[in-house]
Amino acid sequence: MLLVKMGFSAVVVHQESVCATFGSGLSSACVVDVGDQKTSVCCVEDGVSHRSSRLCLAYGGSDVTRCFFWLMQRAGFPYRDCQLGNKLDCVLLQQLKESFCHLDQDISGLQDHEFRTRFPDSPVLLYQLRLGDEKLQAPMTLFYPAAFGIVGQKMTSLLHRSQGDAEDPHDEHFLLTTQSKQDQSSKASADRKSFPKPSSFEGESSVCEVSDRSSLGQDLDLGHSQAECLVGGAETEETPSALLSRKTAMSQFEGKALGIDKAILHSIDSCASDETKRKMYSCILVVGGGLLFHGAQEFLQHRILNKMPPSFRCMVESVDVITRPKDTDARVCVWKGGSVLACLDTTQELWIHQREWQRFGVRMLRERAAFVW
Structure with a gap:
C-alpha cells in the first residue's frame, strides 16, 4: 500500500514495539500501546520482540470515550444534540475525556465543570456540567473491559503460526517440503543426539514459527504481527514440554476480556527466563494516546505490584511505569523512534525501494527486514 498505491519511493519495515523502546531510549521494556481501537502488549529485550509475549486486546481509547459519554448522559449531559456518529462531536467528547477523566482515587465528590462548543457557522455556546465518580469510572474500564459491553468479538488475540505465503517460494515451509527424506532423517537423528526430546517433538526442531504475513497491506501494526524464529528451542533455552505448557497457559486467555494489568502480567509471564521477566517487571513503557x-x-504501578507473583517481588527492586518517556508525548514515541532509526547508517541497507518491491514482492522482506520474517 505504501510503495504502490501511495507512491512512496522507499520504506523501512520494523516492529512498532521496538521503535517505541528506541524512541524512549530504553534497551528492554514491556511495551503497552493503548491506541484508539486496540491495545497491544509486547516484551522487548535488547531490540528483539519476544513472539510468545504478544497480546492484542480489542479495545482502546475510543471505547473509553463512548463509556464516558454514556455516563455523562446519565448525569444530565447538557449538550443534547451530541451524537457519536458526528466527527465534530467525537472530537469534543475526546477533549472532555482528556480534560475531566483521571485515575486518582483520592479525588472524590461532585465538581462543577464547564465546556464550550465551537462548530462552523454556529455561535460558541457555554455549557455547565456536574460530575462525580463518572470521571474515574470511565478510565477504569480499561482494567475491567467487560464494562464496555462488547459482544460477539474476540477480545484477546495471540500470535499464531502462519501457513506460509504463496508469493514467497523460499520460506521455511517450502524448504521443509522440498528437502529429501534422507536429509530430513539425518537432520532429525543429529538433533536427537544433540537435544534429547520426547517422541512427540521429534522432527520439529528446525521448524521456524513465524507470524501471519499473508495480509501485509492489512496488518500495518507490525508490533504484534511479526515474530522471531524459534529454532530447536535455542532462543528460549527451554525443553519442548515447558514451551508447550507455557503456550497452553497463554492460549486459555485467548478470546477473554483481559484488563491492561492482567494482560501485562500474562505477557511477562510468557517470557522464557526469570532474568527476562525481572527486566520486564522493572520497566513498563506505556505509549499511545x-x-x-x-x-x-x-494506578497502573499499584495494580502490577499487587498482582505480580510473590517470587518476583524480592527480585525486582522497583516496578517503573513510564507514561511520558523523556518528557515527550507518548502518542508520538513510536514515530520518534522510527524517524531516528531511519537516519542511522546501519539502517541504510534496509530500505525497500519501489522497483524492488514491484519485481520481487514480499520476498524482499526476507532480505531487508530488521527482524526474522
Missing part, C-alpha cells in the same frame, strides 16, 4: 489520564502511572 489511550491512557493519558492524571494518576494513570501510579
Whole structure:
C-alpha cells in the first residue's frame, strides 16, 4: 500500500514495539500501546520482540470515550444534540475525556465543570456540567473491559503460526517440503543426539514459527504481527514440554476480556527466563494516546505490584511505569523512534525501494527486514 498505491519511493519495515523502546531510549521494556481501537502488549529485550509475549486486546481509547459519554448522559449531559456518529462531536467528547477523566482515587465528590462548543457557522455556546465518580469510572474500564459491553468479538488475540505465503517460494515451509527424506532423517537423528526430546517433538526442531504475513497491506501494526524464529528451542533455552505448557497457559486467555494489568502480567509471564521477566517487571513503557489520564502511572504501578507473583517481588527492586518517556508525548514515541532509526547508517541497507518491491514482492522482506520474517 505504501510503495504502490501511495507512491512512496522507499520504506523501512520494523516492529512498532521496538521503535517505541528506541524512541524512549530504553534497551528492554514491556511495551503497552493503548491506541484508539486496540491495545497491544509486547516484551522487548535488547531490540528483539519476544513472539510468545504478544497480546492484542480489542479495545482502546475510543471505547473509553463512548463509556464516558454514556455516563455523562446519565448525569444530565447538557449538550443534547451530541451524537457519536458526528466527527465534530467525537472530537469534543475526546477533549472532555482528556480534560475531566483521571485515575486518582483520592479525588472524590461532585465538581462543577464547564465546556464550550465551537462548530462552523454556529455561535460558541457555554455549557455547565456536574460530575462525580463518572470521571474515574470511565478510565477504569480499561482494567475491567467487560464494562464496555462488547459482544460477539474476540477480545484477546495471540500470535499464531502462519501457513506460509504463496508469493514467497523460499520460506521455511517450502524448504521443509522440498528437502529429501534422507536429509530430513539425518537432520532429525543429529538433533536427537544433540537435544534429547520426547517422541512427540521429534522432527520439529528446525521448524521456524513465524507470524501471519499473508495480509501485509492489512496488518500495518507490525508490533504484534511479526515474530522471531524459534529454532530447536535455542532462543528460549527451554525443553519442548515447558514451551508447550507455557503456550497452553497463554492460549486459555485467548478470546477473554483481559484488563491492561492482567494482560501485562500474562505477557511477562510468557517470557522464557526469570532474568527476562525481572527486566520486564522493572520497566513498563506505556505509549499511545489511550491512557493519558492524571494518576494513570501510579494506578497502573499499584495494580502490577499487587498482582505480580510473590517470587518476583524480592527480585525486582522497583516496578517503573513510564507514561511520558523523556518528557515527550507518548502518542508520538513510536514515530520518534522510527524517524531516528531511519537516519542511522546501519539502517541504510534496509530500505525497500519501489522497483524492488514491484519485481520481487514480499520476498524482499526476507532480505531487508530488521527482524526474522
